[in-house]
Amino acid sequence: MxxxxxxxxxxxxxxxxxxxxTTIVEALRIMIxxxxxAILIKENDKITGIWTERDLMxxxxxxxxxxxxxRI
Incomplete structure (x- = not known):
């Protein structure tokens, strides 16, 4: 799978x-x-999380x- x-x-x-x-403003700019x-969070070449519009709220x-x- x-x-x-x-x-x-x-x-x-x-x-x-x-x-x-990454700052929230930077992430929002990329998302727009x-x-x-939603945007994926990557650290050391590995996806470690996700940040969404709901998180902004x-x-x-x-x-x-x-x-x-x-920061994200």
Whole structure:
């Protein structure tokens, strides 16, 4: 059985990833440019997570949330 990563690699356009130290603003910019609602987090050549529009909603309600400083 294929892993999620293998399935995504088979899709046109390949994987769109960011590193864990990417700011929320940077990740959103990439997501908008690529018309996607989620972005994969890659560390040491391995997919380690996913960040979604829903995560943005959760982050936004935090009182001290600053998308220019907050990291994925």
């Amino acid at each position: 294929k892993t999620a990563e293998e399935i995504l690699k088979d899709k046109d356009g390949g994987l769109i990833t960011v590193s864990p130290d 440019e690529n018309q996607i609602g 959760r982050n936004t309600v935090q009182g001290d949330f600053d998308p220019k400083k907050a």
